[in-house]
Amino acid sequence: MRKADRLFQIIQILRRSSRPVTSSELAGELEVARRTVYRDIAHLIAQRVPIEGEAGFGYILDPRYDMPPLMLTPDEIEAVVLGVQMVARVNDAAIRNAAGDVMAKIKSVMPQDLLPYIEGPAVGIKPDAVSAEATLDTRPLRLAIREGRKLEIDCRAADGAVTSRIVWPVLLGYADTHSLLIAWCQSKQAFRHFRTERILKVEILDDAIDMSKTRLRQQWRQWRDVEMRNPVGAQ
Known part of the structure; x- marks a missing residue:
């Protein structure tokens, strides 16, 4: 994993946690050594990312910290693509249209170097036919x-x-x-x-x-x- 991706993932891990996250937990999820985590945390703090905590206690991210919401990782992009594929099988036109609108919005602001993960994702599901029976507007x-x-x-x-x-x-x-x-x-x-x-x-x-x-x-x-x-x- 590139350092830039790793730094971004640390922020994501801290953002989704409601309690302090230890260096061991971060190292385990990132599959790196704890000393690498210490260096990365120090780098983020030096860049004024509001992380609080210390080794042995854990780290937390100030909930007021704002990061561009569409700085997605390839895994996150493919999770969204897979979700849209699944929704496309649902016999609910309003939900299918909403999923298509979400993907269009993501693509419109996605950096060019990440678009291949949408156009040619590494995930997919069998495109079973959707029932043609009329359904209620949900x-x-x-x-x-x-x-x-x-x-x-x-x-x-x-x-x-x-x-x-x-x-x-x-x-x-x-x-x-x-x-x-x-x-x-x-x-x-x-x-x-x-x-x-x-x-x-x-x-x-x-x-x-x-x-x-x-x-x-x-x-x-x-x-x-x-x-x-x-x-x-x-x-």
Whole structure:
């Protein structure tokens, strides 16, 4: 690893950590000797990068430190490319378009010497076909999740029956080429998974969900852990 890349990676490691990172941990992730870490830390501090700490205790980066956000490493670029490839398989036009927009923005500001990592990445997935079945516009679902608001949905069950429900949306999940609205159903008083291609109508209500998003998601995870041992199908 070049010194410049190594210095950048040290900043990245410190930035993502909420606690002091020891020289041993840095050396292990960078695959270099601890004395190299000491020299690199000293170099960064000399360049006025606000790193605090010392050998034996660990190092932290001042959270106010700002670094150009698109100084990406080849590994990070290929992680983004792989993610966009995966999203391209999802049967959700809004999400696919958003992923394409993200990649276009990255490419527009990417230094020329890093563009080959986007144009010819070292990673890839099998380009399976996306289902041609029409799907729901998921943007209202995601908006309600972000804002913690209830939804009224009309959905079609597997037997063809249509019901109207008020739900507390938790997460929009994806399984293969299908998307699932994970929500607490007020009428059933239980968590349910609704396949979005069976949702016929969506209305975002003015009513806020009756608990914090964090608590609602915790309860869903607890339910999911039990459900995984006794699975049932999606609505």
